[in-house]
Amino acid sequence: xxxxxxxxxxxxxxFGIGIAGLLIRRNPLxxxxxxxxxxxxxxxxxxxxSRSLNDAAGQVVVMFVLVVAAAEVVVGLGLIVAIxxxxxxxxxxxxxxxxx
Amino acid sequence: xxxxxxxxxxxxxxxxxxxxxxxIGVIAFRNTVHNALSLxxxxxxxxxxxxxxxxxxxxxxxxxxxAGAIVVLFLFVIMLLGVDRxxxxxxxxxPAVVAVGSALGASLAILVLVAVLARGATxxxxxxxxxxxxEARDIGVLGSLLFTRYVFAFEITSLLLTIAVVGAVVxxxxxxxxxxxAGEFPGDDEPLDLGGMESE
Numbered sequence: 320x321x322x323x324x325x326x327x328x329x330x331x332x333x334f335g336i337g338i339a340g341l342l343i344r345r346n347p348l349x350x351x352x353x354x355x356x357x358x359x360x361x362x363x364x365x366x367x368x369s370r371s372l373n374d375a376a377g378q379v380v381v382m383f384v385l386v387v388a389a390a391e392v393v394v395g396l397g398l399i400v401a402i403x404x405x406x407x408x409x410x411x412x413x414x415x416x417x418x419x
Numbered sequence: 420x421x422x423x424x425x426x427x428x429x430x431x432x433x434x435x436x437x438x439x440x441x442x443i444g445v446i447a448f449r450n451t452v453h454n455a456l457s458l459x460x461x462x463x464x465x466x467x468x469x470x471x472x473x474x475x476x477x478x479x480x481x482x483x484x485x486a487g488a489i490v491v492l493f494l495f496v497i498m499l500l501g502v503d504r505x506x507x508x509x510x511x512x513x514p515a516v517v518a519v520g521s522a523l524g525a526s527l528a529i530l531v532l533v534a535v536l537a538r539g540a541t542x543x544x545x546x547x548x549x550x551x552x553x554e555a556r557d558i559g560v561l562g563s564l565l566f567t568r569y570v571f572a573f574e575i576t577s578l579l580l581t582i583a584v585v586g587a588v589v590x591x592x593x594x595x596x597x598x599x600x601a602g603e604f605p606g607d608d609e610p611l612d613l614g615g616m617e618s619e
Contacts, residue, residue, distance in 0.1 A: 400500065
């Protein structure tokens, strides 16, 4: 069995790539994919900790994260469809009117 | 024993390379469809790593739910909106923003890397709070935890999914009124209508 350090490092790299993409890209769909990437990185480290601590609760948490991610994608894509219908080709910067 | 360890290490390296290459593809490709397909590669690599750690059920739902449902939903929206053309180069970020974003992402990864390497010690696997990981009856352990210790979270999850479905239906209905910024939120003055076809 590989040590959990390798999994944690890979998880950190995936999370960093996700954050960089979220900050760099302006297409709302790609920003959503980067959020999925970050959620996956966290899931990977949950499973690695579940393995190394010998506690199945980490895998249960991964299931809950999966459900929340699915709900988030459904609502987020609904928002993107509603926005794009009103302003075709809008990017994240064009939506600054949503700022509080 | 040495052979098994070598196989595990080779599996890890290949799956990690697939996952990282897919993640870089998600943020680097210009075409949105290519981004979504790169995301599939990352999800598949992570699923292989789940299998390598004995989380077989999670690997299965990772492939079925993430790669099978969520990415297909992304592709549907991409095709529906017609944004699958290559983005114009002028629409991209300035180099300073790219540098700052990349530096933030890299610094976070390096921070965790340093923390893991400095900590060094791996847990012994001696303690277990909820239930012991058992590869042979993976689904059984998960299911009994879900319906005993985490049953309230599980029920709240069903509520969350219902709210998400209702929200998606309400959000994606076509507004009836003026097209420019009048009636910003369509459909909140009438009861939910699962068909939603008569307004067209």
